[in-house]
Amino acid sequence: GQNIDQPTEMTATEGAIVQINCTYQTSGFNGLFWYQQHAGEAPTFLSYNVLDGLEEKGRFSSFLSRSKGYSYLLLKELQMKDSASYLCAALDSNYQLIWGAGTKLIIKP
């Protein structure tokens, strides 16, 4: 079956760095997305990776290893507003998104 695994919850300190991991098993693969979702709000797009390697976008970076079925989202210089859930989603061979349950990130001062 198809599956996405990511930690349920993580805690980090303001100003620090945090890495949120995601492993996926899908029927075929056409890329991996990361979305940010603040409590009670809709998800918003953060990144898309289809090739191996690191993509940097400001304080956020996303990494993909297709051979390992693994991705991570790296958040630097954490701010209180980064407290949110981070959703990992893989695009399968039918271009359907398979979603993880999300990682709730708690930022402490």
Place this chain on the structure above:
Amino acid sequence: SQTIHQWPATLVQPVGSPLSLECTVEGTSNPNLYWYRQAAGRGLQLLFYSVGIGQISSEVPQNLSASRPQDRQFILSSKKLLLSDSGFYLCAWSDAGHQTGELFFGEGSRLTVL
């Protein structure tokens, strides 16, 4: 610019009552449209998607239905709600010409069935 709007934002309904959630997209043509449900602590569950007017694909058998009467309008309905229908419902669109494109979500509708 493109916008997506869904309503109502919040509703509380008794078991057995009907449901209608509406979603509209502006600023784009022939979008792919989606209805997702998000239960607490669970991933987004795709309920329906549509690639064109009157074309609806159902991902999960349930007592919900969807319709697309116009190009940029997507409606989620139920004739009789169940307790298990409670959740956060999200409408989304993507560019039909871009299979790896990002999803743009509406504000969400929180449904509580009592």
